[in-house]
Amino acid sequence: MPSQPTLLVRFARHYSLVICAVSGGISLANAYFVCEEKVKVPLLRVHLNENAARKPRQRPGASRILRWGLWLGLSSFILGVALLLDGPVDAALQISAGSLGRNFARWLTEVGEWWVVGGGGIVFAFVLLCAGQLKAARSTLLVTVAGLATGFVATLLRSAIGRTRPNAQVPEGFYGFWHHGHFTFGQYQFSSFPSGHAATLIGLAVAAWLINRWSGAVLSLFAAFVSWSRVAQSSHHFSDIIASAILALWLTPPLLRWLQTSFLVRLPPGGRARLEVHLFPDVNREHSPLHPPHCQ
Numbered sequence: 001m002p003s004q005p006t007l008l009v010r011f012a013r014h015y016s017l018v019i020c021a022v023s024g025g026i027s028l029a030n031a032y033f034v035c036e037e038k039v040k041v042p043l044l045r046v047h048l049n050e051n052a053a054r055k056p057r058q059r060p061g062a063s064r065i066l067r068w069g070l071w072l073g074l075s076s077f078i079l080g081v082a083l084l085l086d087g088p089v090d091a092a093l094q095i096s097a098g099s100l101g102r103n104f105a106r107w108l109t110e111v112g113e114w115w116v117v118g119g120g121g122i123v124f125a126f127v128l129l130c131a132g133q134l135k136a137a138r139s140t141l142l143v144t145v146a147g148l149a150t151g152f153v154a155t156l157l158r159s160a161i162g163r164t165r166p167n168a169q170v171p172e173g174f175y176g177f178w179h180h181g182h183f184t185f186g187q188y189q190f191s192s193f194p195s196g197h198a199a200t201l202i203g204l205a206v207a208a209w210l211i212n213r214w215s216g217a218v219l220s221l222f223a224a225f226v227s228w229s230r231v232a233q234s235s236h237h238f239s240d241i242i243a244s245a246i247l248a249l250w251l252t253p254p255l256l257r258w259l260q261t262s263f264l265v266r267l268p269p270g271g272r273a274r275l276e277v278h279l280f281p282d283v284n285r286e287h288s289p290l291h292p293p294h295c296q
Helices: 007-035 062-084 086-093 100-111 114-130 134-161 196-211 213-232 238-262
Strands: none
Touching: 062 086, 062 238, 086 213, 086 238, 100 213, 114 134, 114 196, 134 196, 134 238, 196 213, 196 238, 213 238
């Protein structure tokens, strides 16, 4: 029987297709909207402004370092408590096989797959784009990318940490990426901590919350249901979900800010943005260095 490709190999194959699709879609959207003169600058572009003076990088103050330390300590404490609660919480949330709840949990898991969520976000952004809702389309695309990137980081971490899943056929523990003379990196039964499903969807919810509160609340509820389904099917421990939530809360906000800076979708002072925020500066088309050649 031929060996199955590892989780990392399958992940890389799928993500390469998604990256190509997103890049091609952005390029086509840029060409279409600029040629049709529906926008004055490309839909998404890297911010390269020679006239803008780069602000000198400032060292974080003592108060910021203290806040980081407090948040890091709180995160470690919460994760430690979650590890202690794995046994009772896992037993309380598990559902017997063949039941209606188990089938519902399996359906939630399938709907919460990264490629379903990512594909749905890209399609929804394209529909908004065709409807002329440029700002909503940009926000949807950036939220989708932020969620997928968070899930990608979680997949790398869980492959390297090597924690066994609850339904694994080996003793429970953290094995790293090497066990008994074999690489465990990317193998399913050694890829439990943190959860890729939970990290992707919680990252999606965090990014959406920073842009629009109602969208963030809806996605948070969806992320909670999918996270429950992973524990209910004995695919993850309770602490795997908590670790995914901590990772998303730490990683997604700065990642979203970086994406917004790169693609000229800026947060106003205070770190909050709404869909009606003016995402592009008022660029003079006649004098803009970004003005494309005449479209035939």
